Amino acid sequence: MTYTELVEQIKIKKSFLCVGLDPDTEKMPKHLLSEEDPIYEFNKHIIDATAEHCVSFKPNMAFYEAYGLSGIHSLEKTMHYITVNYPDHFLIADAKRGDIGNTSTMYAKAFFKRLEADAITVAPYMGSDSVKPFLQFAGKWAIVLGLTSNEGSADFQQLLLSDKAFYLRVIEACAQWGTKENMMFVAGATKAQMFEDIRKIIPDHFLLVPGVGAQGGSLSEVCRYGLNSNVGLLVNSSRAIIYASDGRDFAQKAAEEAHKTALEMQQYI
Amino acid sequence: MTYTELVEQIKIKKSFLCVGLDPDTEKMPKHLLSEEDPIYEFNKHIIDATAEHCVSFKPNMAFYEAYGLSGIHSLEKTMHYITVNYPDHFLIADAKRGDIGNTSTMYAKAFFKRLEADAITVAPYMGSDSVKPFLQFAGKWAIVLGLTSNEGSADFQQLLLSDKAFYLRVIEACAQWGTKENMMFVAGATKAQMFEDIRKIIPDHFLLVPGVGAQGGSLSEVCRYGLNSNVGLLVNSSRAIIYASDGRDFAQKAAEEAHKTALEMQQYI
Numbered sequence: 001m002t003y004t005e006l007v008e009q010i011k012i013k014k015s016f017l018c019v020g021l022d023p024d025t026e027k028m029p030k031h032l033l034s035e036e037d038p039i040y041e042f043n044k045h046i047i048d049a050t051a052e053h054c055v056s057f058k059p060n061m062a063f064y065e066a067y068g069l070s071g072i073h074s075l076e077k078t079m080h081y082i083t084v085n086y087p088d089h090f091l092i093a094d095a096k097r098g099d100i101g102n103t104s105t106m107y108a109k110a111f112f113k114r115l116e117a118d119a120i121t122v123a124p125y126m127g128s129d130s131v132k133p134f135l136q137f138a139g140k141w142a143i144v145l146g147l148t149s150n151e152g153s154a155d156f157q158q159l160l161l162s163d164k165a166f167y168l169r170v171i172e173a174c175a176q177w178g179t180k181e182n183m184m185f186v187a188g189a190t191k192a193q194m195f196e197d198i199r200k201i202i203p204d205h206f207l208l209v210p211g212v213g214a215q216g217g218s219l220s221e222v223c224r225y226g227l228n229s230n231v232g233l234l235v236n237s238s239r240a241i242i243y244a245s246d247g248r249d250f251a252q253k254a255a256e257e258a259h260k261t262a263l264e265m266q267q268y269i
Numbered sequence: 270m271t272y273t274e275l276v277e278q279i280k281i282k283k284s285f286l287c288v289g290l291d292p293d294t295e296k297m298p299k300h301l302l303s304e305e306d307p308i309y310e311f312n313k314h315i316i317d318a319t320a321e322h323c324v325s326f327k328p329n330m331a332f333y334e335a336y337g338l339s340g341i342h343s344l345e346k347t348m349h350y351i352t353v354n355y356p357d358h359f360l361i362a363d364a365k366r367g368d369i370g371n372t373s374t375m376y377a378k379a380f381f382k383r384l385e386a387d388a389i390t391v392a393p394y395m396g397s398d399s400v401k402p403f404l405q406f407a408g409k410w411a412i413v414l415g416l417t418s419n420e421g422s423a424d425f426q427q428l429l430l431s432d433k434a435f436y437l438r439v440i441e442a443c444a445q446w447g448t449k450e451n452m453m454f455v456a457g458a459t460k461a462q463m464f465e466d467i468r469k470i471i472p473d474h475f476l477l478v479p480g481v482g483a484q485g486g487s488l489s490e491v492c493r494y495g496l497n498s499n500v501g502l503l504v505n506s507s508r509a510i511i512y513a514s515d516g517r518d519f520a521q522k523a524a525e526e527a528h529k530t531a532l533e534m535q536q537y538i
Binding site: 022060062063065066068069072073076096097098099100101103104106107109110114115123124125126127128129130131145148149150151152153154155156157159160161162166169170173215 | 291329331332334335337338341342345365366367368369370372373375376378379383384392393394395396397398399400414417418419420421422423424425426428429430431435438439442484
């Protein structure tokens with residue numbers, strides 16, 4: 001998916017919501033556990049229920065790898081279900097990969113070719129030759145970890161270098177390896193005021209923003225400091241939407257929660 | 270596996286070699302491609318041929334994920350084959366994972382419980398709560414990326430903070446979250462002189478050293494700057510060993526290459 005197409009979808013839907021698909025059999029409705037593939041069933045219902053309120057879906061790999069082969073099978077089916085039924089939704093593989101060049105290329109092929117993701121999240125610690133292989137595929141995106149939403153972001157990302165915080169240096173360097181057409185950055189909602197500094201470096205790039213909802217970030221703060229003229233934000237919510245209910249009404253409740261968030265977003269578009 | 274057990278294995282074998290299991294169907298012997306599971310067949314032969322010369326095996330996840338479900342199946346079989354037949358070999362899942370706390374815990378369970386790895390490589394960018402979940406399993410290890418072997422390590426890892434290079438700060442901080450019994454660091458052979466500074470911070474920890482062989486690092490330099498009284502090194506070689514030949518003699522040639530490396534290591538023990 002291109003930058004223009006993504007912006008268009010956001011304007012049509014009046015939403016920049018990304019729904020995080022982090023299935024956990026301990027949290028999902030009990031009646032699904034007797035299905036042949038509970039994770040896939042759960043995802044399908046969540047996807048169908050929330051698709052009209054969001055522009056993006058983001059499965060986090062950990063929640064599939066935890067179930068071994070059967071989890072990976074559920075993941076492949078879920079990714080395929082989205083690409084076939086919702087081709088206009090931006091599909092993010094939240095994998096946080098990054099390795100030496102030839103190995104990153106293997107990951108890029110796995111996620112872009114085999115799993116048909118539009119984007120993959122990338123950990124930048126190993127530098128340019130670990131990130132660039134993800135930028136070699138037309139219409140595909142690397143979403144680099146800039147400033148993450150967790151407490152640990154203080155340990156290294158927020159360290160002060162001589163002139164600026166480390167995460168700003170990371171964003172500045174990475175932005176030179178790609179363009180706003182093939183690169184985004186993760187910027188946590190829990191640190192929305194820092195978006196002001198981020199926007200000075202990358203005014204036009206999209207930011208993928210986790211941390212609204214269960215992690216406590218505020219949408220209005222995120223918009224205040226992060227919005228640009230093309231919106232430029234994908235705000236993710238996982239737990240607050242997909243676990244809005246653990247009863248038979250879980251999909252309906254997820255839809256209501258997604259709709260509520262989308263309505264809140266409308267004010268800012 | 271405990272620190273003491275690992276040191277014991279190194280002393281018995283007089284080797285601190287780790288064989289990297291990075292299967293690539295384009296590089297492996299053609300006659301294996303007609304097998305039902307070429308990757309598993311290839312690995313099994315390499316493992317059986319090299320086991321007596323090494324103390325550790327390290328499959329890199331990218332090389333399995335690239336083949337989708339069938340690749341993950343080959344990985345599971347390979348990990349199981351090692352744990353059953355070579356329980357004294359230290360089994361490293363080279364995955365470079367790291368995510369917010371509850372997600373890192375999912376990864377830890379996937380690799381330690383389901384895949385029975387002794388250790389997993391971890392990317393430190395997201396800080397303490399992304400690393401600590403990997404330290405909560407008895408006898409299991411987090412191997413944190415410190416100074417990697419690739420060119421891109423110059424981009425962020427070697428940036429100068431006020432008092433020291435960033436990678437030293439990372440090692441210093443992470444070393445406080447774990448102990449030499451549950452944490453190691455990746456330190457690339459291509460930067461062996463920098464091991465002097467690393468050893469000032471963590472004299473007793475093990476270092477996992479990639480970059481000898483195809484990437485050009487030197488074993489004698491690594492030993493000169495990295496050895497400690499318990500050896501304290503696991504030196505990885507992947508391509509130089511597993512692709513020593515692409516003919517029917519591939520396992521034999523891999524064994525010879527591993528033996529040659531182990532003999533070179535003997536001098537330093």
